Amino acid sequence: MASAEVGIISTIENLLQGQVGSARAKALLETLEIDRRLLSSSDTASRAELAMALNILLFDDLLKRVPTAARIVAEDVAFGRKIVFDHGALRTIDGPLGAFPRGHAAFGRLLEPLGYRVDALYPLPKLNMTGRAYVHRDLPEAVPQFFVSELHLDRLDQDARDAALRVFGQTQDVLDSAATEALARLEQEGGLPSAEAGALLKTLLAAFDRHHPEPALPDYETLLLHSKEAAWIATEGHAFNHATTRVPDVEALAQQLKARGYPLKEAVEVSANGRVRQTAILADKVSRGFRDAGGKRIEREVPGSFYEFISRDIDPATGSLDLTFDSGNATGIFAVTRSA
Template sequence: MASASRNAAESLETLHHLLSPLVGEARAGWVLDTLAIDFALAGSARRASRAQVAMALNAALFLDLLDRVPTAARYVGEMREKGEPIVFDHGALRTIDGPTGALPPGHGAFLRFLAPLGYEVRGLYPLPALTMTGRAFVQVDLPETVPQFFVSELHVDQLAAPAQDAAARVFGTSTDPLGDEEWLALNAIGRHGDCTIEEGVTILKGALRAFDRRHSAPALADYEVLLAHSKEGAWIATEGNAFNHATTRVPDVQGHSEDLKAAGYPLKPAVEISRNGRVRQTAILADKVARPFRLPDGRETTLEVPGSFYEFITRDIDPDTGRIDLTFDSGNATGIFAVTRGA
């Protein structure tokens, strides 16, 4: 897919107006020139459709991931140098199905504000080996070209008692990123399917706060308990609801993987293949990040822990529909999640 920003930059004025207050003029232009943008998202109106707001959110989250994951930034920079736009397939995040303070638990904390942007759940993926469940959030207006969200939730009540107690202490301090102003704007776009640029910016600012760590820095002792019982729970303790990974859709993930390995990228050893054979995925191993932890004496310490990562996916055509297979696969997801364990 050619990037609309490369062919008609002025046609992306609405997206630029939505993004600039969040990331600045220069970075807004950069990301719109980097991602493959559907021409259906073009426009210069002073009102933004829900699909445009959804795309602006994904573009801002894509930038945030590149800021946090140097290896991903290197890859995207190399693709830009080759003149190859990034087809942004989906972003993934992890949530807590358990006590979360003022924040609604699990996937509902995100569906509540993504639904007004046209997202709905179109896939349920049990992840029993991880004590989790994944859900695919699809933007119904442009399902193939506005990125999906893969939202997983950790079932705290299925963990051992010490881990449940640690989770309650860590995640019970969570705050809600959305207030009255954001809900007024969300209600407007939910009713009409579009909103003013100003309302769109308000929605995006609140949504971006949601994709962050909403709880206090964890106590080191609680982190260690979570790590022993759920490495995914420990990851959420330090990273919160930030993008766990962003995913590029490529024509041949196997060949792309081999090329990246030859270029020195630390990739998973093998490509994950869905049960139907149509969805194939691999990923770069997670970068390490320095995160704060609270000590019993009230001081803080900093340790290196696994951060986020970058993923690649190939989606074949579903012969029953004649369209791209937008589904996920529980086995693939379980395998991909492992890249944050050995960072």
């Protein structure tokens, strides 16, 4: 970046350093393709810069939790290829969550002040879910999207709803008054002084985690029977379900990764308009804690998060990259946490 020549770091690098230190911040910026418009230096962080910093840190968090993704990314870096981070996805519960707002609204209140808007809704009836694509207003192709899906508890059987209430009913909210005030100012002014932006970033990052107690194993097994997506949220919470890299030819990449022994889903998902194509590695297994019927803590292996690949063509109607999603694609991709 141009600012490095005079020893000045970008606003985004400064934000990253405050969270992960200088060395990791530099490594992440060298790993990901960052639009030059996001690499200026100022005492004020714009909403786009803050949104990009959050995305970079969430990408980093996923790499820590998904060793297979970390290995693929390391191979790309070794070959001098930068990652184009297309979008991250998370799952929410549309139901009683204690102190935490229900469904997509819990994250809409964070994303909208960062410059995001809901671009489209994607019904996922086979999963009893609805997906929402949050696209950035300022730099829609350069700042990663968020795909936020919510599981509708009222569509599940009563025993599953009862188990969900026990699992999710004590979810804590990490958004304190200082963060709420900072988000309000960010929404009004479009930016924050760097120190305030760094403090807000720390709280925003903390929101993408599990904030309910470890589930009782019988409740988890009930959820697993009725909704594997609900069971996934029971152990993983609001962490990124997956992060997605944008590649020129996902079909060719899928064949290459399979030949190298990576556990990919069987087929590439193709959108109804043919312009969006996706595939993913199967979710890595993780060890998670549960309480058995007697209250004793035990650990089990369950599906964790995963890494996805997407190719997007130009939309001839607009001349711009097709940033849409597809309900059929999303339903097919969700299956990789079932097949892990």
